[in-house]
Structures are given as C-alpha cells and as structure tokens.
Amino acid sequence: MHFPIEAVRSTYPALADGFAYLDGAAGTQTPQPVIDAISAAYRSGIGNVGGAFPAARRSGAIVAECRAAVADLVGGHPDGVVLGPNMTTLTYRLARAIAGPGDEVVLSRLDHDANVRPWTQTGATVRWADVDPVTGELPVDQYAQLIGERTRVVAVTAASNILGTRPDVPAIAALAHRAGALMYVDGVHATPHGPVDMRELGADFYATSAYKWSGPHIGAVVADPALLETIRPDKLASSPDTVPDRFETGTAPFADLAGVTAAVEHLAGLVPGTGSRRERLLASMGAAEEHELGLFAVLIEGLETMPHVTVYGKPARRTATAYFNVAGHTPRQVAEHLAGLGVNVWNGHNYAWELTAALGIRDSGGAVRAGLVHYNDRSDVDRLLEGVARLS
Numbered sequence: 001m002h003f004p005i006e007a008v009r010s011t012y013p014a015l016a017d018g019f020a021y022l023d024g025a026a027g028t029q030t031p032q033p034v035i036d037a038i039s040a041a042y043r044s045g046i047g048n049v050g051g052a053f054p055a056a057r058r059s060g061a062i063v064a065e066c067r068a069a070v071a072d073l074v075g076g077h078p079d080g081v082v083l084g085p086n087m088t089t090l091t092y093r094l095a096r097a098i099a100g101p102g103d104e105v106v107l108s109r110l111d112h113d114a115n116v117r118p119w120t121q122t123g124a125t126v127r128w129a130d131v132d133p134v135t136g137e138l139p140v141d142q143y144a145q146l147i148g149e150r151t152r153v154v155a156v157t158a159a160s161n162i163l164g165t166r167p168d169v170p171a172i173a174a175l176a177h178r179a180g181a182l183m184y185v186d187g188v189h190a191t192p193h194g195p196v197d198m199r200e201l202g203a204d205f206y207a208t209s210a211y212k213w214s215g216p217h218i219g220a221v222v223a224d225p226a227l228l229e230t231i232r233p234d235k236l237a238s239s240p241d242t243v244p245d246r247f248e249t250g251t252a253p254f255a256d257l258a259g260v261t262a263a264v265e266h267l268a269g270l271v272p273g274t275g276s277r278r279e280r281l282l283a284s285m286g287a288a289e290e291h292e293l294g295l296f297a298v299l300i301e302g303l304e305t306m307p308h309v310t311v312y313g314k315p316a317r318r319t320a321t322a323y324f325n326v327a328g329h330t331p332r333q334v335a336e337h338l339a340g341l342g343v344n345v346w347n348g349h350n351y352a353w354e355l356t357a358a359l360g361i362r363d364s365g366g367a368v369r370a371g372l373v374h375y376n377d378r379s380d381v382d383r384l385l386e387g388v389a390r391l392s
C-alpha cells in the first residue's frame, strides 16, 4: 500500500528542525492533532472526575475515551485498560499484586529491564530464558523446561528495544497457559511498529507507552477485566475499588489522556481508510510497518556492508531497529559525531540490561541504536549511512 510519507511528516511540527529523528525507540515526536487535543482539554476547563459540574463530567469522558482508544489500538477491552504514568510504574504495581515469594516467574534476557526487575523484586524465584547472542533470537523450545506447575507469570517482550527481535510470543503463551501461568507481554517497543492483537499474542497483560507512538508520556496495561477482578493491588481505602480504577493511583493527567486518544486517532489515519477505528488502525499500522521495513532493508544492508561496523543480531522477525558499533569509536562518540551532522541516535545499553550483558558490551558502553518509525524517510536513512561511512 502507498504510504503518504510527506503528508505524515507534515503533521509533526518538530520534524521541521531538519534533524533526522532516528531516536524514536526512546520516544517519538508529537503530531499537531495531539498537541491540539491537549491544549483543547486545558482550554475547555477540566475538573476532577466524579464531580457534579460539567468540567468534571468532561474529565470523566476524557478517561472513558482514552480507555476505548487504547483498547482499539491493542485489541483489548476498554474496561481492562489501566492507565498510569509509564509502563515501568504500572509493571511494578502489577508485579507486586500478582507474584511473590513461593511463586516462580519466567523472565527473558531479551527484555528491557522494566519487564525484568519489577518481577525479580517481588521475591519470586526467577527462571531465565536465554537469547542466542549471534542471531538475537529468543528460542521458544527452552520454555518447555522453564515453565512448571509453580510458574505464576511468564514475562516477555513483544519486541526487543535494541535488536528489534520479535519473539514467538503466541508459542510461549501456549506453553504458559498449558501450565496455568499468566502471560505479561511488554508491548512498549512493538506497538508503534505494526498492528497489535493482544489476543492473538496470547497476552493476559499487554503493556504499552503512548510516548512511543506519537502520544504524551502515559503508560497503559491492558488485561481482561474479569482477570483484573481477581487481583487486589495496594490502594487507598478511599479510592474506587472497581476495575480498572483500583489499579490507578492518584489523580490522572486528564489533558494528556485526551492526547493519547488523539494519538490513536492519528495512527488510525496514517493512510486513508474506512471502517471502525480498530479496522483503520490495523490497515494503517500494517502500511506503516511495510514503510518502515522497506527503509530498514536499505539501512541494515548499508550498515552490514561497512567493514568498520559491527551490527548486533539478525533476527528473522523484527522491528526496524538497528544496534551497532563502529571500530575505533565509542558508542557515545558515534552518537556525538552523528548529532553534529543532524542525525539523532541513541547510545548505551538502553535499559536492555540483561541483553547487553549477554552480548558482552554492557560494560563497554553498549552500542548505537538507530530506529525507524512511520515518520522517517529515505533521506533520514541516507544521512545516517553517510555519517557512519565517514568514520571509516
């Protein structure tokens, strides 16, 4: 499908500064409709939820619309959308409520630390799934040995935030469910890169962060409301005990939640389409994935053919995310050199704490990450490759 890249780029005011934004995996830029939705919410008057006056009712509507939008994005139920400041905070909250001493949790070394440490710190016994450091794959067959009758949770990412690896989550989920364990899927890196169907993934919990997909700094964990009914998180005596509200602490940033809804609408409209918002999201995100992977083929081949560049991982199914080092330069030096040429990339371990240790580069500064999202174009890729080539 044709991807209208110029029209998409023109909705992002920040892209006008001329930089090649290849740092999307650390957070995307914000399109005008999201900026407008946030300021419109503040302009119209918002009160705290539950009040008797219109401004309070507007906030209630903003929350409901946000839950419906996030549910559409991931294929979940609006009443199972738990909103919070970010994925890390929500995962700590849920992990404490779900697992504890006496349980076993199966974690992967492919994961961002936000889907690792909250589980290890519950006091549960940890069993580790390892990564093939050459391919960057997470072999599924090891899970048959790792999952047992005491397994409470299997936590795994839908995509690695540095290598882009998309592990076979449905196959891991089938093994988890056969043993009666819960699947906690980190969709923070995966969500912006293609259509998401949490049921197809076999996710009992699907975590995502709106700032990775053109929205404000808000996280969400989506689950079946009936499952949430069985879990009792720490909460105030005075706050609602209903689901999903009882998983949310304090007062929500209502204007930002309006921005989340606008971000979902924006994603649904990346390509022209008809049908329900869910249908338009599936079509639009499919087109975005095709666009990203087309550009990524050029990017990764360009890096792999440079003798002074080491590219980490070669997973069969991946997002458009490259992780590499350049001989004779630290990752930070490479990032600084590229910044001088107007190219934004990340350097370091990027919180892929276990994975960078498995790759043997955590203590030496990790590597450079260049990632594509739907608003990147061919000139961004060419500028990266030209910049890296100059370091030979």
Ligand SMILES: Cc1ncc(COP(=O)(O)O)c(C=O)c1O
Binding pocket: 025, 026, 085, 086, 087, 088, 089, 112, 114, 115, 157, 159, 160, 161, 186, 187, 188, 189, 208, 209, 219
């Ligand atoms: C794969 C992955 N998981 C989790 C996180 C943490 O997300 P948050 O910043 O919303 O806590 C990130 C952030 O970079 C990520 O890339």
